[in-house]
């Protein structure tokens with residue numbers, strides 16, 4: 522028996538002239554949370570829908586719990602829960618009825634009443650899907666995905682549009698699924714969510730995997746030094762003061778700090794790395810150049826830093 526919950530190898534999916542998935546490979550383990558991250562249009566939903574058996578691949582190999590979702594749908598359906606991005610619930614369906622119906626397709630469903638309570642849907646139990654708030658619709662779709670006690674769940678942007686309370690309830694549920702040995706494959710645009718939940722992160726761009734590993738592996742142990750200041754600092758002179766193999770990146774920073782409108786990010790591969798001497802060189806250079814390095818800090822890169830580095834800062838039009 523394959524140990525992976527999902528194995529995708531060289532997957533290709535085209536829509537007319539658009540190649541949405543361009544030779545994508547990744548593995549999602551059982552009993553773990555795998556997060557697929559990527560900018561809009563990267564190919565996440567296409568990939569997940571092929572794994573769910575909702576779409577056909579043009580080429581490549583997909584195995585879900587060791588089976589081919591294109592051919593073994595009937596065997597997979599009782600074992601796999603799906604929360605589609607579109608909700609997947611008929612507009613007239615009422616929450617309670619819908620969950621009971623979904624539960625009736627499974628041998629040992631979670632009681633619908635328990636899920637309604639757990640996900641804050643008791644007061645909406647008799648409301649038709651189209652009249653529910655966006656957050657209620659999301660939660661009902663999540664409840665329907667897990668009611669059959671699946672071995673594996675696919676959650677496509679499970680917390681998009683949820684308020685902080687509902688997001689936390691969703692995170693708790695995902696953590697519990699994982700604790701009980703369920704494999705979870707989710708997509709998200711929230712890096713904090715991926716950092717918090719995922720054992721494994723797969724970053725996708727233009728239909729290909731550009732990074733794959735645990736959050737720790739992706740953010741590695743490399744640190745960076747940041748400070749805020751006005752635009753136009755002489756970074757060439759700063760670099761000249763620092764050891765070779767050092768880089769300075771300059772990004773616009775958020776409003777309201779009063780410190781200037783640029784964040785300066787310094788990384789180094791020099792032996793000794795970002796140690797006390799390196800820091801002293803930076804502050805000495807700042808003093809000599811009349812620069813107050815506001816918010817000067819040494820910190821580890823976040824998943825968002827890595828994500829933006831790999832996928833760029835430009836807005837995607839798709």
Ligand SMILES: Nc1ncnc2c1ncn2[C@@H]1O[C@H](COP(=O)(O)OP(=O)(O)OP(=O)(O)O)[C@@H](O)[C@H]1O
Pocket residue numbers: 536539540541559560561562563564565566567568839
């Ligand atoms: N049914 C379709 N017909 C034509 N093009 C499609 C179809 N579905 C997706 N695409 C295109 O395929 C590409 C990948 O889309 P996909 O939805 O898989 O990306 P995504 O990473 O899930 O994006 P998002 O984060 O915005 O949900 C996009 O360019 C999209 O416009």
